[in-house]
Amino acid sequence: MMSSSVRMVRPVPCGRAAAVAGLAAVLVLAGCSSGTAEDPAAGTDVAAYPRAAVRDGGKLRWAVDALPSTLNAFQPGADGTTRLVTGAALPALFRLDGRGRPQRDEDYLASADVVATEPKQVVAYKLNPEARWSDGRAIDAADFAAQWKALRGRDSAYWTARNAGYDRITDIQQGADAREVRVTFAKPYADWRALFTPLYPRAVTARADAFNDAARTGLPAAAGPFAVRAVDPRAGTVTLVRNKRWWGAPAKLDQIVLTAVDRGERPAAIAAGKLDVAEIDPSDYTAAHRDRNLSLHKAPGASYSQLALNGSSGPLADERVRHAVARAIDRRALATAALKPLGLPYEPLGNHFLLASQDGYADHSSALGTADVKSARALLAAAAGTAGGPAPADDKQLKRKEWQTPLTLRLVLPRSSPALDRAGDRIARDLAAIGIRTRVLRVADDSFFRDHVASGDFDLALYSWPGTAYPATDARPIFAKPLPAPDGSLTVEQNYTRVGTDQIDLLLDQAATELDPANARRLTARADARIWAAAASIPLFQRPELVALAPSVANAGAFGLATPRYQDIGFRKAVTAPKR
Known part of the structure; x- marks a missing residue:
């Protein structure tokens, strides 16, 4: 769901039948589904394996409803595939666990706290000192400030779908050093953890032409386990490749290829070895149970x-x-x-x-x-x-x-x-x-x-x-x-x-x-x-949420509200993976 000051704006999430978040919002790594009410993985069902059991390399073919009309998650045309791409390639300062609770992502933040409430609310973000964009530049206060100015709603040159929260910020400054960012709000804002996720490089947000047009088809720099290599409308694919400058746990996969596939065709495509991950419709779920070439996962x-x-x-x-x-x-x-x-x-x-x-x-x-x-x-x-x-x-x-x-x-x-x-x-x-x-x-x-x-x-x-x-x-x-x-x-x-x-x-x-x-x-x-x-x-x-996997896929499935850890998704060592 999104906030908006635009009259009659359509919801950002879209799909065949409703305004709902796409596969990007639900396929994540969190754990297994059997847990107590306090289990952060409750409400999920994944093929969960430790990283040591996942082989290095391989190409994962992931079905999506359509190619993204934009890679800018803050534009009106953003959809589920947009969020899948940005989730793999851009910073998410806070991730959600399986119970829908925000959790600080240590790959990006050493800490993030409200350090003052009077006379104004101030949030201090201390960045992971290793966090940097794929062009080699460190993530810093300038990236935060450029995104704030693009999204606060004062400059009509920016084609934005929402400005909630950003419109309450009055100032962003570097803190004690280059790794600290201090954000000041005009009045208290409870949902400050929702901001700067995803965080774009200032090359996207500092200029309206880059924000409106260039970011529709490409990202100049990444800061996630993957980066965008190509968007191919003819083939109906978006290719993500391992980000060589990623400082966290390395991505297990060499590539994730997002492929536009009709929902009715997905179970057969996975069974035939042409797809690896696909959300499927309830009408296909029962029939898919009879196919031993599929691993099925379900969750609210x-x-x-x-x-x-x-x-x-x-x-x-x-x-x-x-x-x-x-x-x-x-x-x-x-x-x-x-x-x-x-x-x-x-x-x-x-x-x-x-x-x-x-x-x-x-x-x-x-x-x-x-x-x-x-x-x-x-x-x-x-x-x-x-x-x-x-x-x-x-x-x-x-x-x-x-x-x-x-x-x-x-x-x-x-x-x-x-x-x-x-x-x-x-x-x-x-x-x-x-x-x-x-x-x-x-x-x-x-x-x-x-x-x-x-x-x-x-x-x-x-x-x-x-x-x-x-x-x-x-x-x-x-x-x-x-x-x-x-x-x-x-x-x-x-x-x-x-x-x-x-x-x-x-x-x-x-x-x-x-x-x-x-x-x-x-x-x-x-x-x-x-x-x-x-x-x-x-x-x-x-x-x-119903997801079909190729039997060898690890750390994907039905994940409800939780946020992805794309670097852990891959193919199990114990199973002979299909040749790529």
């Missing part, structure tokens, strides 16, 4: 599916109608149908900010009220009675009452998602039980978000949002109250339901400035309850 994924209700006008502008729809939906049945056949936990998701596999998760869905057919029918009847009553006193009331019974709602789905198709049919049956007709519109994948969700051309829609370790910042544009723009349009940021309140905004703003994690969590919990009560965004379940 790094995103959640939701039902969005467009509350901008018409019947769904009435909160009672939204509540009737939300209470009629059998979320448990939807979660069971999607997850139980895969052998994953199938409780419905009860939180807009935290996934069930995250540390601190709590279910706040009770704020929606009693979820059953009887209460849903009563709410709908009350709203319908008002709709047929006296003339409305103002335009706002008119928008809430301009409908007749029986009510018909349009449910928009992307055409090529069998899983969403099945969920849509179930939702239509649930709504029929309270007297609502559902007209299901299956639209082309490439127009689903652009022409329907983002533009507001829907009543109901099924799509997904990625999870985040920084909900007060990252989730705010998704739930921010829409505001009128000078031209008469509505500035919705990423709140495509177009429903929000001043109280939700205030609670998230307070959480973003709260440096005490416990207090911040209480504030986001209160905001979550109010979002449930608004009944515009109805979380259904945490999406599954």
Whole structure:
């Protein structure tokens, strides 16, 4: 999820069926999946082996949905493949463990601490003295300062998708020596650990032309275990090679070749030795179990599916109608149908900010009220009675009452998602039980978000949002109250339901400035309850992550929220690896 000050901006994450983070956000090295609630690897399932058991060398072929439209993670067109490339080639100051908790990356940081809160918050980063770019230059305060100035939102020459956090910085200076960076904030910022990940070299961020154009197709320098060798649109590949100037544990692989492959073709391609790593769809997972040439891994994924209700006008502008729809939906049945056949936990998701596999998760869905057919029918009847009553006193009331019974709602789905198709049919049956007709519109994948969700051309829609370790910042544009723009349009940021309140905004703003994690969590919990009560965004379940591997692959699989350690991925010594 991303923050944005751009009107009507599409979400950075994208995919065939929803706005979800791609494979880059989920294939990482963290450990095995069997652990306690405090296990940092909980919620992951990987083919985990010690580095000593992984052979040196080899080329790993990794399936992606598409080539990246940009290698700049801060541009609107960035996607899952962008994040995979930058995760392997650029600094990530804080990584997430399997419970979604930020952990300092010692390859880049010796320490990072809030060293002052008065009169302003100051964070001191002490860099690993060995950290340097592949051109030989040390990572320093100039890289931090150039990225801040590019992303703070003051220079319109930079085509940025987000500036959250960077817009709160007032100064960046070198500290006691060249290895210390001191960042000063105008006001307290709780999610400071989210900043400078990825960190770009100042050759990318110091000039708008480099930021906007040059960084779309290449990176002038790397500072990760891998570097970008080539982006080949004709072959549909991005080739990453071992970074010879990497100071950490050397990458086991010589190359990672990211290859655009249709999802339906991936299991057969791995079984035939043409691919090594691929995320696969639930419809292919059961059949793939019968193939001994695959190693399958599953975990609760790094995103959640939701039902969005467009509350901008018409019947769904009435909160009672939204509540009737939300209470009629059998979320448990939807979660069971999607997850139980895969052998994953199938409780419905009860939180807009935290996934069930995250540390601190709590279910706040009770704020929606009693979820059953009887209460849903009563709410709908009350709203319908008002709709047929006296003339409305103002335009706002008119928008809430301009409908007749029986009510018909349009449910928009992307055409090529069998899983969403099945969920849509179930939702239509649930709504029929309270007297609502559902007209299901299956639209082309490439127009689903652009022409329907983002533009507001829907009543109901099924799509997904990625999870985040920084909900007060990252989730705010998704739930921010829409505001009128000078031209008469509505500035919705990423709140495509177009429903929000001043109280939700205030609670998230307070959480973003709260440096005490416990207090911040209480504030986001209160905001979550109010979002449930608004009944515009109805979380259904945490999406599954299903990954197929070639049998010899080590240290890859389904990793949920955790961040990659690309240097440890490779082929096992104990198994004869295919010739490359």
